[in-house]
Amino acid sequence: MAALLQHAGYEEERLLRVAQQMPCREVQAGMLLSLMGQPQQYSYPSIFIYGHRASGKSHVMHVLLKELELPHATVSCVECVSVALLFEQVLLSFFGCDAASLLPRSPSLSDFVRIYRQQCSQSPAKQTRYIVMEKAELLRDTDANLLPALLRLQELVEDNVTIILLSEIVWDKFRPNTGCFEPLLLHFPDYSKGELQQILSQDRHPSYTAEFYSSYINILLGVFYSVCRDLRELRHLAALNFSKFCEPLAEGKVKETDTHKLWRNIEPHLKKAMQTVYLREVSSLQWEQMQQMEEKESGALRGLSAHTHVELPYYSKFLLIAAYLASYNPARTDKRFFLKHHGKIKKTNFLKKNEKTSNHLLGPKPFPLDRLLAIFYSVVDNRVAPTASIFSQISSLVTLQLLTQVSHDDQLDAPKYKCAVSMDFICAISRTVNFDIVKYLYDFL
């Protein structure tokens, strides 16, 4: 295992320690180590590491740099909302506070390069310096010149420095229009099921045997592997449900080796967890509390998504209903639904094949304000004056994101809206005002 990490520049036991800390990533780590070379050697100017979420990119980089005690700066591009923060962090970790304070108020790239060169002439690099940029995809949104400059930083500052970019996105999406210095690409593949099993089994509970925990992980992966391969998510779920798994054991009903009974006990529980905790309907804390309380069924607690009921004023409800009707009914059919004496409309003409059933699949369509008001007046029971309050309720619905305004061109002359609520929501609303909305929907005719 550790044989893959053979390297001339570093001591044996250090490498061994490194290898222990990153199971199933020996190949990648060995590749990285050989790229980095010996500490005093010049390394490749920029390395681009990509792979799916939770495939150990940051972890491997962190362990390598930490254990081998290499000078490095780890920068998260999420934190660095401005380039100034980025520059400051790099200078801070390489040269200390004095260097960072030299930066002007809003530094440009050339300021950074100038100060870097000035500092590194005072303290030349004995080892390769590494700048690790996490979530590097955000670099694309900064100034256009930043990414190409970082890729050539070794050349610009004339120092032994290597940039390592970590991202979940492939390099092709990074390449600037004008081209740039191509970094070395390194891919971190996903963990296989066996690897996941191996990694997850490592953090076993001390009071139980390793085989017992491993069989638990096996069951867990059997349930969750089809929907989730994210190591962090699986680890979280494993920790969360383990106490439930051990429950029959603590009660003395089964033995540790009786896997089948344990499996039967935990399996429905895990399925429920998939529908609730995994989707964050129920928080982890609530889930743990539910496990404490025996009598309470874990489905009894209403999740976040069950709280779709919103209290609205009377006319707002009708406005929302009217908006929903306007969004999901073709304007052609308005006469049929809202006109008393619409004359003869043949059903065969009225129902067009291609239009049928597609309205709810295609999503809401925009409608003008006057159509909204016309439908509103026709669905609401009593006479409503078009007061300022009605109008401001429309804009309030927009503010509440129950409606959305399409095209911000014209706020007053002919504003267009879309209805942004779901079928269930509008059905609940119309039930409260005794309005049968399904009768008015073209799709359900």
Place this chain on the structure above:
Amino acid sequence: MSRAKLAKVMSVLEVKFIGDGDALEHIVDKQEGVQSNSGSVQKMVTFKSPAGRRARADAEHDGDENGLLDEQNYIQALGTEEDEEGMSRVAGSSIFTFQKVKRGHSMAQTASELARTPGKNVTFSTTPNVEPSTPTRTGNNHRGESRTPQRKKKVQFVSTTPHRLRKRLTTPSIRSDSDSELSPSDSGEEEDEDGVEEQQTFKKEDKENSKTPRTPSKGLSAALYKTPAKKSKSTPDQPSMVEEYFEAHGSSKVLTSDRTLERLHTPKLDRETLVQLLEGKPSCYSEEIQQLHNKHRKHFSKWMLQLQLGFSVLVYGLGSKKALLEDFRVSQLGQEIHLVVNGFFPSITLKSILNALTCEALEHQGSFRTPSDQIQYISQTLKDSPDLHVYLLIHNIDGLMLRGEKTQSALGQLASLPNLHLVASLDHINAPLVWDQFQQSQFNWLWWECVTFQHYAEETSYENSLLVQQTGALALSSLTHVLRSLTPNARGIFQLLVKFQLENKDNPSYTGLSFQDFYQRCREAFLVNSDLTLRTQLTEFRDHKLIRTRKGADGVEYLMVAVDASTLMDFLENEEGD
């Protein structure tokens, strides 16, 4: 200033009446049961608020003895009275009908030298002729005759069934709407007679209608598609407006006409000639308008009290409220620090309002980085000196440039300050859409209905009209207005040109962007795919007078935006803000 006021009093009669017609269309069915016994002038006042009702009651005491008139009669009465006074007028029928082209035409004629020929003059021949005046007179006579029986009939209706009356009031407008759509716009005489005949036939038909829909409605109600509970409750006249809407929008057919104003070959007037032509027309109700104005004046002290109590005063209603607010300013705010904002001004921005507040009212030197900093400073200054009261007077708070979300929320923040008082007027029919509940709570409006019937002389003077020649450069609002109707690509092309021009604004020898160069830039930005598309696009810009082209010395076309740099800068800022 005083000259402008004078012009306002004497200005465009046509403009006003068409506005009334539109407003009536909206309002008719909302005035429940009150329209039957109201005087002719006050007819327009009857909107919905108790304030308006009070005002009308007052007015009746003032001795308006016109008797009972319904909507139709009122319009007709107006038409004939004006005719008698020798003013060419839009008659009742044309208020109800929807005939844009015709109206525009008659306006053009009115504004031209024919303006003073008496009688209703709706000829559509391009050459001005005086002939039709005779037939139209007879038409007018007809109308005069038809008026008396109607009035009799109407009295009957009022006494018996107000519901039926309301029905009657709304149905003619449907009818005439559809009629005008069907009839191709032809000679004025026919039209005129049609109108009279129509009106007479309405009376008969309506009488029948008022009965006929009743009988089937009972039988139908069970078979109707709506939920039965709903049906039985709904009032008979509310749906009629709604039904009207659905009828009108029922078919997806779009009727367009190639009869554009261009085909008239009438030269466009410039602004001065128009004003000059219209100057000689005194308003026939100037006395009543003055009375109304005086009535509104009585509330000034109340407004002041309410402002002190933390409310903001919002003035709405028909007619220009500028004179009223100006009067308020002069009489009440003479001793106070106040700032007047002309929201209708096409190049007004939030920045200019805030700058005026900080520089002029609070006497602060220096600049601010963002508007929110500036508001922060204003609120801090006002908080520090509670004795300082600043009055903000906004004409047309719903003006084209003040409608934006950002501007309104900034104004709302200002209005919520305890010692900054806001008085504003509003004109757009959808204006309340601008504020949601939160902003309304910030503004804390008190809505005052102030119907003035005064002409929007100053407010409309900045607007583009098809009939009036544009003078000078485009204003910011018209620039945005034109560009908003264009495709995103076209906007991108224009922005490219604007940016290039702004980059070169300090260069005096800059003559514009050559077409080839422009084409290259547009291609790089993926805005056009061939120079032909760009040419078409440029033609469109040229039609809207957005750009100017000039042939250079080397025979190359150079493109320029004919708008000054500061407007362009504001424009770019606005576009990016959106």
